[in-house]
Amino acid sequence: MSGSHARLTAGSASRLFAASQKKPLTARSLATASSPLPVSSAGRLHKVVVVGAGSAGLSVSHQLLRSGKFTQDEIAVIDPAAWHHYQPGWTLVGGGLKKKEDLRKPISSLIDPKLKFYNHGVDALSPGDNAVTLANGTTITYEHLVVVPGININYGSVAGLPEALADPNSTVSSIYGYDTCDKTFRTIRALQKGNAIFTQPTGVIKCAGAPQKAMWLALDYWKRAGLYNPTNPSDAPIKISFATGLPVMFGVPKYNAKLEEMRQERNVEGLFQHDLVAIDGKDAVFARPEGQGQVTKPFDLLHVTPKMGPYAFVKNSALADGAGYVDVDQSSTRHNTYPNVWSAGDASSLPTSRTAAAITSQAPVLVHNLLQTLAGKEPAAVYDGYTSCPLLTEYGKVLLAEFKYGGEPKETFNNWFGIDQATPRRSFYHLKKDFFPWVYLNFMVKGTWGGPNGWIR
Ligand code: UQ1
16 A cells, blocks of 8 residues: 555554554664563563554453453553544445544544553564564564454555545545545535446455445435436436445345345346456446456446455564465464464454454454463353444445354344344444444443443443
8 A cells, every 4th residue: 555545544453554664673662761561672571462453452452451460551552543433434424424523533542541552553573573563663572462453445456546536526435434435425415317336346345235335325315316216217317336346245145135135126237246446537447257358337426445455564474374364263363373363353364244343242252262371271262253234225224234154144133032134124223323333432442342242341
């Protein structure tokens, strides 16, 4: 990711990780700062170092701290960002339902003063030496390492995208960045006629349902404005296409059936196995599978989901699997080669959908297993792959997909009340719009929210 486009990304564990410069290791801070902790020859020593202060980093750090087993500065948190964002709220910003400024807090305000906060990027992970090198050249060492920096949005993966997003007069936007999530609603509101295309790439992304959430809200907006006719699109000025690199609307069969039915009912054109590769003026260029060449579609509004992937310092480390993610055991969240390294969230190899809801289940497992290991016991807690996607299907309705490994539904309210969560509901909409942002910013980041398992003491 190039520095010139850095302002387009806004993940809480942000791009500065990737943009950090290689520097010689001479300018260490250990000579200047005092610390109650022993300073090893390699640098500052912490019991636990957490790389990243996104939803996983804050949940894990504060849950560890709340165990009462750590003193001042024994746990360190590293993140270069100035702001922590509630990213699940950006779909609501794209639909004009929230202000993006209300969904972020200064990152330092969310970090307990008992934690040592390094507000820097990471240059290198050296698990063989139990060391992390910061972008400012400082080396810190650990007994246990938690790698939770998130993933990078690769805006450069689509030719012409960085320029189109940055141009305030273009009709190209993305809910995947702080800078552009409000542009999405501006372009929706301004469109009077023509082709609206919403894209989803092949490969790993955060929240695989979000690309179509943006579309369903726009559809409803244009329907209410008399600009889209779901029963006969040729009768109204706006046409809608969903162009996805995948062969289906959603990866879990139960919810895919419902969403595919909805796509057909609402007469949205499905461009399956269409992977956006370039934006050329008012044309979107898509790659087709092996040997089928490219397809060009003219657009009047384009909502883009860029490709995403691991930060270079993770991918280039000994901790990465073949795809660049932190290679952990899918049940324990412990690294498969380095027993004092752990990972969860977007940067991990956990084979499930990447969401904040997933963190509510992953963090307690990671924390339990790390504490057990510190106490010389076996890490016995098991993560079952739980994740969730509250999928906005119109204003006022959400389909609450909840599932575990293998794409098997694990529905909280179905278990309690026998409600089929594939049916969009108003109550789920209020969970998504009002309850989750509230419980996230008041409890989850403090380590006291366990998702479907309720509050943590
Ligand atoms: C959740 O806890 C949570 O975090 C606050 C979300 O927001 C990102 C969610 O989307 C979901 C589904 C949960 C899970 C909680 C319940 C009660 C289903």
